[in-house]
Amino acid sequence: MTVISRLATSLGRRDEVPNQDLAIEIAANADDKAVAELVENLSHRSKDVRHDCMKVLYEIGERNPSLIASYADQFAALLDSKDNRMQWGAMTALNTIVHENPEIAFAAIPQLAAVAGKGSVITRDNFVAILIKLSGIPAYADQALSLLNEQMLSCPSNQLPMYAENALPVIGGVQKATFVKTLTSRLGDFEKESKRKRVEKVLKRLG
Incomplete structure (x- = not known):
């Protein structure tokens, strides 16, 4: 049985459980x-197969x-994909491998930023997560922290x-100041006081 035959769409399933189990x-x-x-089939003619392959990969x-x-x-x-x-x-897949391959994640920042700027909440969440991980790597920290601050100003x-x-x-x-x-x-x-208090707590920890 091939990997593709075990994808949710191949099994006629509308849920993600087969993909997660795989x-x-x-x-x-x-x-x-x-x-x-799975990577080879990211260009499969079927959109559903492509989507399932990406889901399994990340x-x-x-x-x-x-x-x-x-x-x-x-x-x-695939950051330039119209899909x-x-x-x-x-972007989600790249987020999982920042520590394994930081140089490619860093090089992709212009694309990542463009996608995050016009994408969904999930897209922005992953972009910010990538910036946070890069900020913890000395070689990329200065630029990543600057971009992270920009995200916090505009998100x-x-x-x-x-x-x-x-x-x-x-x-x-x-960078703390x-x-x-x-x-x-x-x-x-903030409309909700609970969210404002969470940020105030962060500020307190930053001193």
Whole structure:
């Protein structure tokens, strides 16, 4: 039985359980051949097959990122896809392998930023997550932190508390004052007091 025959769409299923189960199995077995088959079919004529392959790949990446890290170029190439699902799926996949292949994630930042600027909440969430991971790598920290601060200035207020909390471990040194200023400037943006309090808690921890 091929990997493609086990995808949700091949089984006539509308849920994601077969794709998730397949990803768990491939990740646990470190099945390189299965990964290669999935990547090859990211250009399948069937949109549903393409989508399922991408879903399985980023689910694998969450569990065993080294298995898909060598395909970073292929994911980066899909950032320009006109298919929104493939576009944010590629960004999600890249997010899982930043630590395995940071140079490609960093090189793709202009594309990532463009996609995040016009994409869905999921797309922006993954872009910010990528920036946070790159901010923790000394070679990329300065530029990534600057871009991360820009995201916190412009992102929807609903997302800001999560971004600020997730970024806390990488904010330090000379950049700390910049983030304090940014977060303080946005304290009046929240409709829900609970979200404002989350940002205030981050500010307190930043000192």
